[in-house]
Amino acid sequence: MQSLSGQSQTSVYLYVRLAAEHVALVGTAVREIMRWRTPTPVPGAPPTIPGLINQRGQILPVIDARLLLGLPAASPDRTTRLIWVHHEQIDAALLVDAVVDLITIEAGQIEPPPINLVGAAQRAIQAIYRYRDDLSIAILDPAALFVLVQEVL
Amino acid sequence: MILLIETISRRYLCRQNDVDAVGFPSTADRDDRGRPIMRSQLGPLLDPSDPPASGRLHALTIHLRRRVVELLVVRIDLLAEPPSVVPLAPFLTACLQLPWVTGAALLDEQPVLMLDLRRLATDLALGLRLKHAEAAL
Numbered sequence: 001m002q003s004l005s006g007q008s009q010t011s012v013y014l015y016v017r018l019a020a021e022h023v024a025l026v027g028t029a030v031r032e033i034m035r036w037r038t039p040t041p042v043p044g045a046p047p048t049i050p051g052l053i054n055q056r057g058q059i060l061p062v063i064d065a066r067l068l069l070g071l072p073a074a075s076p077d078r079t080t081r082l083i084w085v086h087h088e089q090i091d092a093a094l095l096v097d098a099v100v101d102l103i104t105i106e107a108g109q110i111e112p113p114p115i116n117l118v119g120a121a122q123r124a125i126q127a128i129y130r131y132r133d134d135l136s137i138a139i140l141d142p143a144a145l146f147v148l149v150q151e152v153l
Numbered sequence: 154m155i156l157l158i159e160t161i162s163r164r165y166l167c168r169q170n171d172v173d174a175v176g177f178p179s180t181a182d183r184d185d186r187g188r189p190i191m192r193s194q195l196g197p198l199l200d201p202s203d204p205p206a207s208g209r210l211h212a213l214t215i216h217l218r219r220r221v222v223e224l225l226v227v228r229i230d231l232l233a234e235p236p237s238v239v240p241l242a243p244f245l246t247a248c249l250q251l252p253w254v255t256g257a258a259l260l261d262e263q264p265v266l267m268l269d270l271r272r273l274a275t276d277l278a279l280g281l282r283l284k285h286a287e288a289a290l
Binding site: 039040041042043044045046049051052053054057059061090091092146149150 | 199200202239241242244245247248249250251252253254257259262263264265266283
């Protein structure tokens with residue numbers, strides 16, 4: 001989902017909400033957006049992985065993005081969505097509080113992450129995009145998310 | 154061959170080869186070779202939200218060198234057509250507290266977990282439990 005517009009390269013991102021945080025995932029990593037359904041729990045799995053779902057014949061582990069990024073747990077509601085994320089042979093359903101929009105971002109509009117980030121956010125946030133001048137959207141690194149899952153026990 | 158196991162609120166799969174006998178639970182404390190018999194309800198052992206079953210239960214019996222483990226469940230069926238079992242994602246396997254789940258298959262369009270019952274029985278005999286079961290002891 002990248003295009004060249006004049007001199008600037010643009011990419012499409014899926015803009016989602018996690019608690020009060022605004023985050024985005026690069027569109028090339030997103031396969032599908034699904035409504036919440038209760039996953040089958042896996043005995044011994046950490047709370048960040050609430051279980052498995054079936055999406056059109058593919059069994060996907062669900063990753064709770066809130067817990068992964070150190071945000072408080074929340075019960076699913078009407079706006080909760082599962083995002084089928086695919087990155088380097090890995091597929092998973094990322095649990096988010098809401099899908100907000102699809103946005104197109106020019107490469108030049110992306111800023112490095114703040115230096116004061118700590119913990120999981122420091123690992124997972126690869127850049128910041130100033131959306132409509134008054135909102136910062138954190139762009140997540142899908143590879144870092146999958147690495148974090150194995151470390152957050 | 155694959156067995157379909159039912160607890161009160163969950164279904165699981167296991168390899169028939171992992172189980173030495175299927176039947177009703179024994180009433181003895183030791184088997185005929187003098188090995189102590191450990192009995193556990195599989196449902197609550199795996200999932201704190203799965204309540205203990207009452208009434209007539211079935212036992213999956215696994216013989217270990219020094220112990221016999223009986224895992225009690227509500228129902229056991231031999232699947233005539235074994236489902237296609239896919240291994241768990243490596244990142245999920247890597248973060249399991251105990252490696253009792255090896256994969257999953259779709260039954261009635263729902264994921265059903267494949268258990269390694271021999272490993273589970275061995276861990277039980279060693280006193281290993283999932284966190285929720287440790288807390289319940």
